[in-house]
Amino acid sequence: MMPRWKGKGLQAKANADPMSKIVSQLQSSLIQFETRGLLSSCSVLVEVDAELADLLNRSCFGRPRITAQEDKQWFQLDMEEAFYLCFSLKCLKVIGEDGSIKSNEELWDYFKSKKLVFPVSYKVYSHLRHKNWVVRSGLQYGVDFVAYRHHPALVHSEYAVVWSDVHCTVRLCGSVAKTLLTVIVNSNNQVANSPSCLEHYTVEERTITRWNPERSREDQTGPKNGTKKV
Template identity: 45%
Template sequence: MELSGPRWKGKNCAQIANSKPMSEIIAQLQICLSNSESAALPIGTDFLLETVPELTDLLNRTSFGRQLKTSNDRKKCFQLSPEETFYLHHSLKCLKVSINNANLIDVNLWNYMRSRNELFPIYYRAYMHLRSKNWVVKLGTKNGVDYVVYRHHPALVHSEYAVIVDWKKEKGEKEGERLRVWSDLHCAIRACNGVAKAVLLLNVMGYEVTFSLPELLERTTVDEMQITRWLPSQCRDDCQLEGNNG
């Protein structure tokens, strides 16, 4: 199966997305959230943010978090993942995070995230890489991957990529820490092709980086690799191979 670009959900969805770029909506969210008095609070492994109508609308339009049902029509609550929380706090510098009635600075929140999940720096680096390119990033648990990404809001377009995050501990390693077994990769490709998604493998490269500070993320890079199934129809006898002059 070959993907033929974005699969819009309606006749005018592409036009709507083009008229309202995600980057512009996120810029509005930055301003609104920076001026807000609300602070995100930890709840389990995620964070809870109380919002007013304008902020509720912008979070929904940028597809950050998950809106929870409340009985208050004026104030709503959003559940944010650790990656979403730190991205809004550290990269966009617009979200306050409070623990034990104290607003946290970058390094304190970073250490808190790492204490909850030692692999948080790896997954956050991949998340940041995708969000910085204005992809909408959501958890990919239902598809057996780390993330699924959308060209614009999920209400307008289907997700295009199923993302698997991998990393290499040492320079020169041919294989990452995941997908060492061919059958694992094969299963991921078959599952994602079944729901019209391409597999995007993100390799986080940060040899000897301790991740003790969020600033050390700058010493890492992310390599992208799109993985698809080989189709016999792409290499038929009557098709001349590239570079074959005979």
């Protein structure tokens, strides 16, 4: 499936400002200002100024949160987003309810206590983010994540990502013009006691499309390698 840009000239705009560059700018800014987030239940809140808010928006980390404090701006990061900035990019510190800065191991244990599948969901999230995909929640499509080639304001999501049940989502993904991307995470018998286990996890990607009998006649080519028909 080809990317579906939302307007004329937006592909050129995205190419001129690649997501890897934007994320690098965000990383530098967070490090420069020693940014800290506040642990809040299943998310992390970050106080931002206009510049940092712009970078978070452009890099697609978190979402603005409206509060009663009109003189302050806050962004709310999901668990995977916050841990990616802390553990993978090493540009964010998180403060717990006790006022202390949490280590990666402490954050890992906390997020696991809130979400049992966090080790797998984080591995999938970081795997795609490392490839410069924008990763967002796929709840509205009945999948785990959706992946965008660039900012969602410029292009439609290309992949609906699952690592759990597959068959119930295939029909839906076809109706909303998305390719279903299954991500198989193998822990290789590593116990998820700390984030260091992620180094031993392996990831396999497979795309799944609905079988169309019109495309299976003798004069048509067969399915490409790596694509499974169901």
